[in-house]
Amino acid sequence: MQAVILAAGRGTRMGPLTETMPKPMLPVADAPLVEHVADAAVEAGADELVVTVGQGAERIRAHFGATYRGVPVQFAVQRSQRGTADALAAAADHIDDAFAVLNGDSLYRGADLARLFESTPQIGAFRVDDPSQYGVLTVDGDVVTGVQEKPANPATNLVNAGVYSFPAETVDLLDVPESERGERELTDVLERVMDRADLGYAILEEWMDVGRPWELLEANERRLPGDGDPQAQDGDTAEGVHPDATISGDVVIEDGATVGPGVVIEGPVLLRSGCSVGPNAYVRGATLIGEGARVGHAVEIKNSVLMADATVGHLSYVGDSVLGRSVNLGAGTNVANLRHDGGSVRATVKGDRVSTGRRKFGVVLGPGVKTGIQTGINAGVTLSAGARTEPGEMIRRDR
Known part of the structure; x- marks a missing residue:
């Protein structure tokens, strides 16, 4: 399955950290945030990555190159910030098979995404204590029947984690009108998808939207110290470490x-x-x-x-x-x-x-x-x- 990573956003909520750096390249432990997304996708079985880029495009291109962990990488440019459906539409020419859509500024687990990749169409769902601040899924058994935005009385505690798997023909449904906030939204694409087929859901054990500075701090709390083998731990001395440390x-x-x-x-x-x-x-x-x-x-x-x-x-x-x-x-x-x-x-x-x-x-x-x-x-x-x-x-x- 192809995995489309949406990494073109300006990251204005993360300011001023993004004044000179694209948000997907902000550091989380030993890698940029977007690399953690790519890792989860590859571990879930993605056979190709398509990364949509905008601000800081060259920096993201240079980081990944033509392949990442043995998986081919392509890039698509979103010329202006017009919403998530528009970002996905920018990648449409690269999509030729069933595909997943992941936000380039969220944390996922590969095992969770593997379940999402098993069939299409599906949406990633996450359980929260207070769903009223999210898009809440209404479900009938294993089928999603709707998404309610920030409802006063949520029908479930399952919220939209902003990650999806779609059949290839979904690219024909991306030309949705602008929302009230002037963007083309993937949630509007979901309505068209549900008109054509049953929309399933996969419950994620981990999901975190990293949109604001304190969330970047929390992302590091979750991922530190990184994937490398510790070079100094519990009193061991590594090169560069003074013996009196x-x-x-x-x-x-x-x-x-x-x-x-x-x-x-x-x-x-x-x-x-x-x-x-x-x-x-x-x-x-x-x-x-x-x-x-x-x-x-x-x-x-x-x-x-x-x-x-x-x-x-x-x-x-x-x-x-x-x-x-x-x-x-x-x-x-x-x-x-x-x-x-x-x-x-x-x-x-x-x-x-x-x-x-x-x-x-x-x-x-x-x-x-x-x-x-x-x-x-x-x-x-x-x-x-x-x-x-x-x-x-x-x-x-x-x-």
């Missing part, structure tokens, strides 16, 4: 990473090639230290993502945060990451303050942010790409 838990230290004396690392943690930690630093929780990133003397990093070439200067604290590429935190920069009233931290998405659903959440720093020494940043603050702070500033609002 203490390593425990599930920790992967890639070739070319260095760990200085007095460093304590408590997994799950992944140190990518070329990064450096310490001396006397403390890294804990589900933490990714990206390629070329630098963690200085007496720094504590807890449950965070540091993208490539980020630097956290000495005597600093970063917790439950996402730092974009080439961020540079001056010495003594401290991030707040906890609401003491028990409520959830709120953060900005496309201009609106929304709940992250997390009592502990720090900051989102866009690429190239630089802070002056002894800067304090409040929980839930977002700094846009290239933002600056003055020494000793307390940042309570987005900048």
